[in-house]
Amino acid sequence: MVIGRRVLGESDRLVDFYTLEFGKVRGVAKGARRVRSRFGSALELFTLGELVFFDGGRSELVQVDHFDILAPFVGLREHLERLGQGAWAVELVGQLCADRDPHPALFRLLVRDLGALEASGRPAWTSVCFALRAVDLLGHRPRIDRCLGCGRSYPFADAALDIALGGLVCAQCATRADAWPVSGNAAGVLARLRKLRWDEALRLTLAPPLDREMVALVEWMIARLSGRSPRASRFLGQVRRPLARVAEPSAPPAER
Numbered sequence: 001m002v003i004g005r006r007v008l009g010e011s012d013r014l015v016d017f018y019t020l021e022f023g024k025v026r027g028v029a030k031g032a033r034r035v036r037s038r039f040g041s042a043l044e045l046f047t048l049g050e051l052v053f054f055d056g057g058r059s060e061l062v063q064v065d066h067f068d069i070l071a072p073f074v075g076l077r078e079h080l081e082r083l084g085q086g087a088w089a090v091e092l093v094g095q096l097c098a099d100r101d102p103h104p105a106l107f108r109l110l111v112r113d114l115g116a117l118e119a120s121g122r123p124a125w126t127s128v129c130f131a132l133r134a135v136d137l138l139g140h141r142p143r144i145d146r147c148l149g150c151g152r153s154y155p156f157a158d159a160a161l162d163i164a165l166g167g168l169v170c171a172q173c174a175t176r177a178d179a180w181p182v183s184g185n186a187a188g189v190l191a192r193l194r195k196l197r198w199d200e201a202l203r204l205t206l207a208p209p210l211d212r213e214m215v216a217l218v219e220w221m222i223a224r225l226s227g228r229s230p231r232a233s234r235f236l237g238q239v240r241r242p243l244a245r246v247a248e249p250s251a252p253p254a255e256r
């Protein structure tokens with residue numbers, strides 16, 4: 001899967017792939033930017049394909065020989081919110097995975113996520129389901145059964161998520177500024193999503209305020225885990241602002 005690309009020199013392209021067998025691989029596609037490139041349009045973001053590369057072993061970069069399209073996920077490019085969510089998903093994988101560290105379950109999850117996003121009427125929710133599963137697979141599943149500061153059992157009031165500690169903390173223990181408030185309902189959704197199958201999770205509907213809380217919580221979580229705010233989050237912020245204005249003309253600014 002093409003998860004990132006940039007221009008290299010006059011006619012080449014540097015392409016980040018997330019692969020089933022090798023994990024994250026960065027390759028040089030020689031001549032990919034020429035009009036009559038043998039790669040055609042295969043190296044677009046999100047394209048799933050069969051990659052043949054040459055690894056000389058002397059640098060981190062491999063040489064891309066062939067990339068034959070299996071699924072282009074063109075539906076993502078026809079809708080701004082889906083495009084943004086797809087970009088967020090591949091950026092998440094690019095940020096949270098080390099090079100050459102294969103993770104077949106995460107690869108399959110990413111493919112399923114982009115497939116779901118293509119047809120999703122709720123792309124932000126699809127991303128919540130994807131990101132929480134991805135975080136679990138990568139060993140960052142937050143603990144939601146007790147306060148990781150003092151050990152008291154959840155539920156307690158004013159819970160917050162502390163990523164450095166790896167789970168919920170109570171108000172007394174949340175001394176750092178770096179914790180995100182988690183309502184009882186949101187903690188309930190986190191627990192519930194762990195029990196649901198992928199397709200069941202996608203179908204789960206929440207009241208709009210809780211839905212927004214989950215989206216904000218998960219975006220914050222991923223930004224903290226990757227150590228920076230994903231570029232796609234800024235894009236999504238720009239996409240959402242005008243949409244929010246159309247959808248909720250009377251909502252006070254504090255709710256957004």
Ligand SMILES: [Zn+2]
Nearest residue numbers: 147150170173
């Ligand atoms: Zn505590």
